[in-house]
Amino acid sequence: MNNPVNRTVIISDGSFPVHAIPLAYLKNAERIICCDGSTKSSVDAGFEPFAIVGDMDSISEELAFRFADRIHTVEEQETNDLTKAVTWCTEQGFNDLVITGATGKREDHTIGNVSLLSDYARSARVLMVTDTGFFMPLAQTTQLPSFPGQQISVFSIDCENGITSHGLKYQLRNSILTNWWQATLNESVGDNFTLEFSKGRLLVYLKFRD
Numbered sequence: 001m002n003n004p005v006n007r008t009v010i011i012s013d014g015s016f017p018v019h020a021i022p023l024a025y026l027k028n029a030e031r032i033i034c035c036d037g038s039t040k041s042s043v044d045a046g047f048e049p050f051a052i053v054g055d056m057d058s059i060s061e062e063l064a065f066r067f068a069d070r071i072h073t074v075e076e077q078e079t080n081d082l083t084k085a086v087t088w089c090t091e092q093g094f095n096d097l098v099i100t101g102a103t104g105k106r107e108d109h110t111i112g113n114v115s116l117l118s119d120y121a122r123s124a125r126v127l128m129v130t131d132t133g134f135f136m137p138l139a140q141t142t143q144l145p146s147f148p149g150q151q152i153s154v155f156s157i158d159c160e161n162g163i164t165s166h167g168l169k170y171q172l173r174n175s176i177l178t179n180w181w182q183a184t185l186n187e188s189v190g191d192n193f194t195l196e197f198s199k200g201r202l203l204v205y206l207k208f209r210d
Contacts, residue, residue, distance in 0.1 A: 007025060007028075007029055007030060007096055007097070007098045008029065008030060008031050008032075008033060008089055008094040008096060008097050008098070009025050009026055009029040009031070009032050009033070009097075009098045009099075009100060010032075010033045010034075010035070010082065010085045010086065010089065010097060010098070010099045010100070011026075011032060011033070011034050011035065011038040011041075011042050011047070011049075011100055011101040012035050012038060012081070012082045012085075012099060012100070012101045012102040012113060013035050013036075013037030013038045013058060013081065013101065013105075014101045014102050014103050014104040014105050014106075014109060014110065014113070015101065015103065015104025015105055015131070016038070016041040016042070016045060016101055017100050017101060017129070017130070017131055018131055019130075019131040019132070019208070021129060021208060022100040022101075022129040022130065022131065025098050025100060025129055026045075026047055026100065029098075031050035031051075031094070032047050032048070032049050032050055033049065033050060033051050033052075033053060033085050033088070033089060033094075034049040034051070034052045034053070034085075035052075035053060035054050035081040035082055035084075035085050036052055036053070036054030036055065036056050036057070036058050036059040036071075036081060037054065037058030037059065037081065038101055039052055039059050039063050039067070040059075040060065040063060041101075043063065049067060049070060050070065051070045051071075051072055051088070052067055052070055052071045052072065053072045053074060053081065053084050053085040053088045054073070054074065054081035054084055054085065055073065055074060055075055055076075055077070055081065055084070056071065056073050058081075059071075072088055074087075074088070080109075080112065080113075080116075082099065082102060082113055082116065083116060083119075083120075086099075086120050086123075086124065086126070089124070090123045090124050094124075095123070095124045095125060096124070096125050097120070097124050097125065097126045097127070098126075098127050098128075098129055099113075099117075099126065099127070099128045099129070100128070100129045100130070102114070102128055102130070103128075103130045103131075104131075113128075114128065114135055114203065115157065115203070117135055117136075117137040117203060118137045118139075118157045118201040118203060120137070121137040121139060121201075132207060132208060133151075133205055133206050133207040133208050134205070134206045134208075135203060135204070135205050136203070136204045136206070137157075137201060137202070137203055137204075138195060138201065138202040138203070138204060139201050139202075140197075141194065141195065141196045141197060141198075142194065142195055143192050143193070143194040144192060144193060144194075144195075144204065144206070145191065145192050146167070146188035146190065146191060146192050146193050146206065147188065147191060147209060148188060148189060148190055148191075149187060149188065150187065150188040150206060150207060150209070151185070151186070151187060151206075151207035152168060152186045152187060152188055152193065152204065152205065152206055152207070153183065153184040153185060153186060153204070153205040154172070154177070154183035154184070154186065154195065154202060154203075154204055154205075155177075155180050155183070155184075155202065155203040155204075155205070156177035156178075156180075156183075156200065156201075156202055157200065157201040157202065157203060158200045158201055159176075159177065159197055159199065159200030159201065159202060160176070160199060160200055161176070161197060161198050161199050161200065162174030162175055162176055162197070163175050163176075163177065163183070163195060163196070163197045163202070164195075164196040164197070165186075165193060165194065165195055165196070166193060166194040166196065167188060167189055167190050167192060167193030167194060168186045168187065168188060168189065168193050169186060169187040169188070169189055170186050170187070172195075184205075
């Protein structure tokens, strides 16, 4: 998570990142993919897109003309532009993805974008980087690197069986989560922690070091 090199970075049309960590991923990206609505803020910040993907309803004529050679229009309306960008990346063989700019502005967009990580994880290694931390999708028992005092939140997408944690201050013991708030605001007590579960999908939020 802390090595922001040689990744494909997708910039969604939320709030453009200002924290040093997501900006480092952008500065060290092998390629930057813009959802169409994020093109202006990305270019204004000095990042040139490798590709622009979306239905092209949120890009200016000037930028569409300037980057005409790298625009990939997907007109269907069954998915949002972030999903269109992720799908395009996996079709090109870009399977190590970092998503930023996916939170902020509208809360409904934020919730939708975060929840979609579990779907994207079926076809790619994916990480979402915000201005405060990381979101990671998990589909099996996983040990994650951490540090003492790191703030951790766990969200169940569709885990029907219990979840057990090792290395968190407030341990989960075969816990079945029925609402997203139930395993939030936890804390790591060491250099790693483990979430053990047998079926379903989780989302984990790891706050940056202060």
